[in-house]
Amino acid sequence: xxxxxxxxxxxxDPGFVILCAAQDTGGEAAAGPIFDAANATFIQVVxxxxxxxxxxxxxxxxxxxxxxxxxxxxRIDEGTYSKLHELGEGDTKISFGTDVYSVALKDWxxxxxxxxxxxxxxxxxxxxxxxxxxxxxADAAFRLGNxxxxxxxxxxxxxxxxxxxxxxxxSVNFIRQNLTLSEEGSAGETFRDLMGDYVKSGKDYYRPxxxxxxxxxxxxxR
Amino acid sequence: xxxxxxxxxxxxxxxAEKPIHAEGSTTVLYQGRSITLARTGAGAGLLIQPDxxxxxxxxTLKPEGACYEDLCVPIGANLLVDQQxxxxxxxxxxxxxxxxxxxxxxxxxxxSFAEIPAKRDGMMLDAMAPDFKVTDRxxxxxxxxxxxxxxALIVTWSSW
Numbered sequence: 342x343x344x345x346x347x348x349x350x351x352x353x354d355p356g357f358v359i360l361c362a363a364q365d366t367g368g369e370a371a372a373g374p375i376f377d378a379a380n381a382t383f384i385q386v387v388x389x390x391x392x393x394x395x396x397x398x399x400x401x402x403x404x405x406x407x408x409x410x411x412x413x414x415x416r417i418d419e420g421t422y423s424k425l426h427e428l429g430e431g432d433t434k435i436s437f438g439t440d441v442y443s444v445a446l447k448d449w450x451x452x453x454x455x456x457x458x459x460x461x462x463x464x465x466x467x468x469x470x471x472x473x474x475x476x477x478x479a480d481a482a483f484r485l486g487n488x489x490x491x492x493x494x495x496x497x498x499x500x501x502x503x504x505x506x507x508x509x510x511x512s513v514n515f516i517r518q519n520l521t522l523s524e525e526g527s528a529g530e531t532f533r534d535l536m537g538d539y540v541k542s543g544k545d546y547y548r549p550x551x552x553x554x555x556x557x558x559x560x561x562x563r
Numbered sequence: 564x565x566x567x568x569x570x571x572x573x574x575x576x577x578x579a580e581k582p583i584h585a586e587g588s589t590t591v592l593y594q595g596r597s598i599t600l601a602r603t604g605a606g607a608g609l610l611i612q613p614d615x616x617x618x619x620x621x622x623t624l625k626p627e628g629a630c631y632e633d634l635c636v637p638i639g640a641n642l643l644v645d646q647q648x649x650x651x652x653x654x655x656x657x658x659x660x661x662x663x664x665x666x667x668x669x670x671x672x673x674x675s676f677a678e679i680p681a682k683r684d685g686m687m688l689d690a691m692a693p694d695f696k697v698t699d700r701x702x703x704x705x706x707x708x709x710x711x712x713x714x715a716l717i718v719t720w721s722s723w
Contacts, residue, residue, distance in 0.1 A: 342720070357714045360705065362697060364721045367574035369700070371722040376700065385700045392595040393719050395678065396695040396707075397686075405718035408692045412711050415690075421718050450714055462690040469687060477677040478664030484592050485666050485675040493580030497668065504666070517723050526570030527723035 342379035344423035348443050349383050356410070357450045359383035362393040364402055366487060366518045389487055394514055395480045398470040401513040401546045407449060407459075415449070415459045417468050420547030441552045458552065468548060472509075479509030513539070513546045569723045583671055591619055591654075592675040594696065603651075609667070609674050610644055610651035619654070620679065629657060634681055636661065692717075 342361075349359050361381065363372035366389045376385045386393070393399070397406050397417065405421035406414050425440045445458040453459075460468070486501030506515045516535055521527035539546060584590050584599045589609070591598045598619050604610025616622050622629040628637040638660070642653045655674070658665050664677040685691035696706045710717075 345718070354714075356712075357716075358710060359716045359718065360697075360710065362717070362719050364719050365723070367571050367722065370574055371571055373700065375722055384705055386697045386705065387700060388697055388719075390595045391719075392695055392697050393717060396693045397717070399719055402719045402721045402723075405716055406692065408707070408710065408715045408717060410712050410714060412692050412707065413690055414686070414692050446716060453714070465690040466687060469690075471687075474662065474664050477680070478666060481592070481664060481666045481675040481677040484595070485668060485673060488583065488590070488592060488597065488673060488675070489668075489671075490576060491578055492583050493576070493578040494671070495576040497671070498576065501666070501668075514719075514721075518721065521569050521721075521723035522571055522575035524567065524570060524572050526567035528568050529570075 342375050342381065344443075346379045346381050346383070348423055348446070352447055352450050354450055360386060360393075362386040362388040364388055364391050364394055364514050364518060366490070366522060371521070390484045391480070391514055391518075394512075398472050399514070400470065400509075400511050404547070407446070409454070409459075413462070414465050414469075415454075417465055418470060418548045419550050419552075439550060439552075442550065445552050460551075468551075470511075476509040476511070479505040479512065479515070482508060483515060511544060571722075583673060589672045589674070592673065593620055594678070596696075604644060604646050604649075606644075608653055608655035610646075611654045613643075613650065613652045616652055616654070620676070622657075624652070631682070636681075 345359065345361065361383055363376070363386065365372040365387060368389050369387050372387050394404070397404070399418060403421040404418055406418070407416040409415050419442070421442060422439050423443055449456040449458050482501045483505035486498045486505060489501065490498035502515070502519055506512070506519070509515060517527040517532065520529070520532055525531060536546070589600045589603045591600060591609070600611060600615055602612060611619070613624055616624060616629070620631070622631045625635065628635045630636070638657065642656050642660070644651045644653055655665065658676060661679050661681060663679045665674055667674045683693055686693045692707050694707050696704055699705050
């Protein structure tokens with residue numbers, strides 16, 4: 342989050358906005374302090390119903406769409422990391438994210454449709470995840486669970502969250518948001534087991550970033 | 564034992580039980596909004612007063628059908644239900660016609676509707692960003708239309 346704020350300040354273009362939507366069932370209590378700690382000045386949304394993920398068919402965070410001045414999507418559904426993150430040291434060191442995405446983003450804001458990172462409508466529509474009727478229904482079940490949670494019907498909330506997960510097993514959002522409200526948290530053994538199964542089944546929980554390093558745009562259809 | 568990373572068990576079910584709506588009412592969830600209907604028709608599906616339709620999904624009833632912006636869906640007479648001289652609109656029948664999934668909790672009289680696939684054609688066919696409305700942390704409603712004229716990075720994240 343602090344890195345997105347820094348990038349936003351570096352871009353500093355009145356014709357550019359960031360809308361950052363926290364997919365947190367825990368709501369403001371979970372996400373608010375992180376926004377505040379980053380002194381975020383872009384549009385901050387706490388989105389417990391996953392309205393944004395649902396609108397763009399995202400299944401994991403962080404995911405993003407670039408939308409131009411005319412409302413057209415020009416990139417979508419990539420693991421949207423502001424930078425390369427490294428945690429731990431030695432044998433336990435893990436790294437995730439990438440430094441190339443923000444460079445591409447800045448290029449787009451500066452050059453608009455002339456940016457080499459703008460993708461064609463054909464590429465974009467090809468990159469949007471297709472959701473089945475059951476996957477759409479999962480969104481409805483998830484929100485029903487959230488309504489029951491906020492009205493104190495814990496059993497019903499759990500029932501509809503489970504239904505959402507079974508209707509859209511591709512949604513890492515549904516898996517992890519639920520785990521984050523458990524004692525073990527969203528990065529514990531259950532998560533590792535689930536993600537192991539997910540990856541073994543051949544699914545991508547992020548579309549592979551279509552930006553090469555060193556920075557080379559790759560869109561044959563442009 | 565140290566608290567696990569990204570664990571907020573205290574936030575799982577912190578709310579005391581409270582009614583979702585007044586007794587006899589019905590709640591409809593759609594696009595993140597919660598709409599309370601004071602009256603609905605009898606039957607297994609959800610029959611609403613025709614005047615409630617625009618407030619739920621933006622469609623209005625016209626001679627040519629149920630219309631939303633440029634989209635008009637011809638509706639059969641079966642979606643207009645007469646019960647004891649009062650006319651109702653069959654919202655679940657309309658959802659079925661549109662291929663719009665929904666989940667209902669009949670005990671608590673809550674119907675949660677997924678997105679209408681036809682409203683997403685602009686995105687799936689022409690890469691036009693879908694319409695959405697969310698509320699920011701300053702309580703301002705932000706829609707996709709509000710962002711037009713600017714380049715926008717719309718990014719999801721989470722505390723987990």
